[in-house]
Amino acid sequence: MTNLDASPIRRSTRPAADRRDRRTAVRTAAKHLGLILLALIMLYPVLWMAVSSLRPNDEIFRSPGLVLDGLQAENYPLGWEALASPFGHYMINSAIVVVGAIIGNLVSCSMAAYAFARLDFTGKRWWFAIMLGTIMLPIHVIIVPQYIMFSQIGWVNTFLPLIVPKMLATDAFFVFLMVQFIRGLPRELDEAARIDGAGHPRIFLRVILPLMVPALATTTIFTFIWTWNDFFSQLIYLTDPDMYTVPVALRSFVDSTVATSWGSMFAMSVVSLIPIFLAFLIGQRFLIKGIATTGIK
Amino acid sequence: MTALSELQRLRASRGGSARKRDNKAAFLFLLPWFAGLLLITAGPIVMSFGLGFTDYNLIEAPQFNGLDNFERMLTDERLHHALGVTFTYVLVSVPLQLACALGLALLLDRGLRGMSFYRSAFYLPSLLGSSVAIAVLWRQIFGAEGMVNQVLDLIGVQGRGWISDPDTALSTLVVLNVWTFGAPMVIFLAGLRQIPVMYYEAASVDGAPRWMQFRKITLPLLSPIIFFNLVLQIIHAFQSFTQAFVVSGGSGGPSDSTLFYTLYLYQRGFNNFDMGYASALAWLLLVIIGAFTAVNFWAAKHWVFYDD
Incomplete structure (x- = not known):
């Protein structure tokens, strides 16, 4: 509804609409920022699990972040063979x-x-x-x-x-x-x-x-x-x-x-x-x- | 559009046609379904009704014991506890989940750029939420030294063992259910798209503020979808099992704080092989879910708005 005002013709001809456009643009940007943040929070646990599966055990309990120090894939062969x-x-x-x-x-x-x-x-x-x-x-x-x-x-x-x-x-x-x-x-x-x-x-x-x-x-x-x-x-x-x-x-x-x-x-x-x-x-x-x-x- | 409205439509329509029927062909096409109804769904329901009046451990033949199982329910404190846990879970997590679903659907509605990306991102947890893998993850992140506490530690908050503390264990499962709001959100989005844009345009021309438009246009026109999601998610929440089972290691602990009804039923039936009592419990579950659904339908008369 808000971007009804956002037509390019108006923007070039009317300064008042121009200001309104900018406000709309800011609001849209804020909305996107919020949504991206929320999406990140939603997917964070899964991403974190994927990243943590490439970490040594003790580090899993120390690193809530997503940045890997080094790649350690040995959890995979270990887990693969862990059961009967x-x-x-x-x-x-x-x-x-x-x-x-x-x-x-x-x-x-x-x-x-x-x-x-x-x-x-x-x-x-x-x-x-x-x-x-x-x-x-x-x-x-x-x-x-x-x-x-x-x-x-x-x-x-x-x-x-x-x-x-x-x-x-x-x-x-x-x-x-x-x-x-x-x-x-x-x-x-x-x-x-x-x-x-x-x-x-x-x-x-x-x-x-x-x-x-x-x-x-x-x-x-x-x-x-x-x-x-x-x-x-x-x-x-x-x-x-x-x-x-x-x-x-x-x-x-x-x-x-x-x-x-x-x-x-x-x-x-x-x-x-x-x-x-x-x-x-x-x-x-x-x-x-x-x-x-x-x-x- | 939905199975529910289909049922309501069926109830409203009457009478059949005098045309030539395809009984023979229909019987052949429905043969697998009829067999399934008899052997897999309706048959077992009837059978479990009978078993509910017996004492049966799978090895010896069932012993008729009258109303013993039902009397036992009255004094079974773990059952009462399980009912309390389940009701709390359903009544807290479903409204929260639907509120998130509706809120996000409203934010994503109509021509938002990147809409399909957001929709996918919010929907994905619904597909993963019922898996054992996610339950394993939950066990870690809400553990005493889990990820949540690590994050809290960064901002200087002292966490606790969310899962090992009986006061908060159930909340972690509520969070998990709310996390899967994507599926009802997609249904809300589809519903929002059915509302003609011109209603809002007319309201804008009349100078109605947006919250008024929401109250007078969106809410009433969306109410059948809200109702549908409510009925479905309540039924769904009553059946939650995997998460409580994995998070508590099958016990429903700590102190039975995550003892969902289904988990208790599983323990009676498949740990103790107390099949008679488990059948009676299954029937009680059916009655409870039926009652919730009936109340929902009854209440719907007062708040659900049908356009036609």
Whole structure:
């Protein structure tokens, strides 16, 4: 609103406006300064952790700043080998869970979304309401019976309890996101395909899926980040150190080491955050759009 | 636009169509979802209701024990403590977080240069906040010799062991939750963009000062989004687990000061394998979150403004 007055023509012709311009400019500069300062404060802890992971242990407790005296990368090999298996082992475990979850979500949620967005069936309103309700259902409410069920079929300490639910479209948030997206696609496309004799599976695969790539990308990135970060269910289902994923391994690292090895702990923390950071850089556009249109973290 | 408004719309619309239905195709497309509902979500909810009336340790068969679990809740002091900790956390951290989110969204709104940079910088913590790595970091920076105290030392303030002191341990987790205000901020930004500029222009012409414009235009038109964020962040905050677990080493300490409800539930269920009681606790959590949400919806009638 303030820069309405800032048009160059006015500036050259009217001295009063000139003064006002300068005041606006000062105010804008102050605002930017404040915002940059705030952004720095927000990101400071993470930056500090990254820098500290390159410091000797005793220095971590002496240097709140970001300037490195010298580069000391040995925390990384130390942290990498600190647990029963090299840290890469846990990263592979996490990657398996993440890939399984992504494939599961993409396939099952897009199918469900197609039905809710395009098909007419008995009790649709009710099913849809139930689906929306499950978005807000906390996992803690269902984890006990779920655990009992999975432990009885011998799935504890496998990745199945973390992947199979995703194959069954239980991340209803993504179903909703895709329903919203499909509703935005012109129905004429379906009709044209139908006239050409295509059935629903064909319309879904040939018409709708190729058009919903942005929604699929959003789903992929969110699933990646949430699954990579997810701690609660991985802590519960993976108790064998060989099956640990990154968050569970990191946590066992914290518990098993005394306060002397913060450097290597920070190093592995940084390693565990790199994939999230990369996903953020690559998928920023989809992430922002995804939460802006469906409104969920 | 949101799942909530969708629900409200559903409640308002009535009646179906007499057109030919695609029941068979729909069933096939929804098959995975139906299976998930039965086995993973709704089924377990029903099952945990049943288990709530039993004594069950995973090894022997569940023993029906009537209302024992619920009577036990009445005298379980750790549970009462966990409820207090959780309520405090939710009621303090959510308003603070949303206030930051709204404040920043207002600052960033409309044609600010470098807006996408700021948005990214403020949003990034939301993605990192729930990770174990950040919890590890928090444990260090709020420790007795941690980074925060080093900074305080520079300006001559005597710090303390923020995490080891029962009086301040929970505050460090509140700070962590406020730190993740980026996600609601992005939602606010999207909402602010929906408000037509001409409203403000008209108000400016009439000489309304900016705080008046904020009160009479921005707040009412943004109130559905505020409501949405409030409902969501409350539900979200009730489920916080990772940070308290890692920061306290799984104990909820010191002196149970970070014993979140979910953490207590985890301890009963998965440390003590007290599955019957844990099921009852899970149901209580569902009821509490449901009650909070219902109160929110009820209160919304008095302050949320719907344009249509």
